[in-house]
Amino acid sequence: MAFGEFDLIDNYFTHRWPQRDDVVLGVGDDGAVLALPQGAELVVATDTMVSGVHFDEQTPARAIAHKVAAVNLSDLAAMGAEPAWLSLALTLPEADQDWLNGFSHGLKEICDYYGCQLIGGDTTKGPLTVTVTAHGFVPAGTALRRDGAKPGDWLFVSGCIGDAGLALAVQQQRTTISDAHYRRVLERLYFPSPRVALGQNLREIASSAIDISDGLVADLKHILKASNVGARVDVDELPLSLAMTESVAADAAIDYALSSGDDYELCFTVPESRRGVFDTVLAHHPAKPICIGRITNEANTLTLLRNDEPWFSQREREGYDHFS
Ligand SMILES: Nc1ncnc2c1ncn2[C@@H]1O[C@H](COP(=O)(O)OP(=O)(O)O)[C@@H](O)[C@H]1O
Numbered sequence: 363m364a365f366g367e368f369d370l371i372d373n374y375f376t377h378r379w380p381q382r383d384d385v386v387l388g389v390g391d392d393g394a395v396l397a398l399p400q401g402a403e404l405v406v407a408t409d410t411m412v413s414g415v416h417f418d419e420q421t422p423a424r425a426i427a428h429k430v431a432a433v434n435l436s437d438l439a440a441m442g443a444e445p446a447w448l449s450l451a452l453t454l455p456e457a458d459q460d461w462l463n464g465f466s467h468g469l470k471e472i473c474d475y476y477g478c479q480l481i482g483g484d485t486t487k488g489p490l491t492v493t494v495t496a497h498g499f500v501p502a503g504t505a506l507r508r509d510g511a512k513p514g515d516w517l518f519v520s521g522c523i524g525d526a527g528l529a530l531a532v533q534q535q536r537t538t539i540s541d542a543h544y545r546r547v548l549e550r551l552y553f554p555s556p557r558v559a560l561g562q563n564l565r566e567i568a569s570s571a572i573d574i575s576d577g578l579v580a581d582l583k584h585i586l587k588a589s590n591v592g593a594r595v596d597v598d599e600l601p602l603s604l605a606m607t608e609s610v611a612a613d614a615a616i617d618y619a620l621s622s623g624d625d626y627e628l629c630f631t632v633p634e635s636r637r638g639v640f641d642t643v644l645a646h647h648p649a650k651p652i653c654i655g656r657i658t659n660e661a662n663t664l665t666l667l668r669n670d671e672p673w674f675s676q677r678e679r680e681g682y683d684h685f686s
Pocket residue numbers: 408409437575
């Protein structure tokens with residue numbers, strides 16, 4: 363029996379999502395109709411994943427779904443927003459029902475976890491490409507931004523970085539590590555955890571925030587440029603997993619942490635005046651952000667230090683850039 367575009371939407375993307383009261387009209391009409399809470403501002407983020415660029419052919423459909431939702435929820439987290447709705451643009455080479463089962467299950471799992479509803483999208487035939495737009499709320503005026511860092515602010519990352527890059531290096535046969543460590547880092551490449559709760563807790567505490575998708579150096583530089591400040595980072599303080607430290611030499615581990623990307627931890631700044639509140643909030647929080655340095659007044663200047671001496675990365679590339 364022929365299985366067409368509208369069967370596909372009905373079977374996989376219409377009924378199985380959490381139903382939110384603020385969705386007046388969801389999947390099925392020309393547009394979704396949504397009710398914003400009073401006093402809230404809407405935060406919207408879009409990210410695309412392309413086969414061969416963001417994931418390879420071995421990547422399970424469930425992981426692709428998880429990751430495309432997670433990277434968008436990570437952008438909402440970096441804005442301090444509470445996630446509410448997702449839309450999905452799906453371009454598929456064929457309507458493979460096994461793939462669609464895996465994909466829609468992966469999407470449902472993450473939507474259930476974060477209480478998000480799929481509210482619409484688009485389905486087309488072509489090279490495998492998945493795009494999600496995430497919508498969330500913040501109380502008006504409280505969104506975290508890239509442009510608020512000030513000299514003297516403390517610089518934090520929310521958790522271990524570099525693991526996803528190490529997994530990719532193993533997958534691409536650039537290095538080898540033990541099976542047990544590979545399983546752990548592959549989980550971080552395939553199923554990143556967006557720091558959604560932490561992001562909301564940082565509203566009215568952090569002076570700036572960004573999520574780390576392209577690599578710490580590349581993404582921190584966006585904060586420095588937007589805020590017209592510099593930063594000093596002590597590379598010995600970078601949080602590294604056991605899988606990382608037991609698998610590669612110390613300098614290589616630092617390079618993964620600085621520039622490999624795909625981590626989806628938050629990088630943020632906290633003014634001295636908010637440090638006490640921050641420590642109190644963190645005492646009750648499962649995430650344990652690590653202080654890696656401080657913001658300076660040297661505009662657009664990132665200084666990497668090891669034992670108080672300048673430290674230069676062995677890698678030429680600073681972070682992921684699609685066109686260089
Ligand atoms: N094609 C585009 N049209 C309009 N805005 C874009 C486009 N591509 C990226 N942007 C915007 O440029 C900014 C930086 O994008 P990006 O580096 O992808 O951010 P992120 O790492 O948070 O996904 C964002 O505000 C994004 O919305």
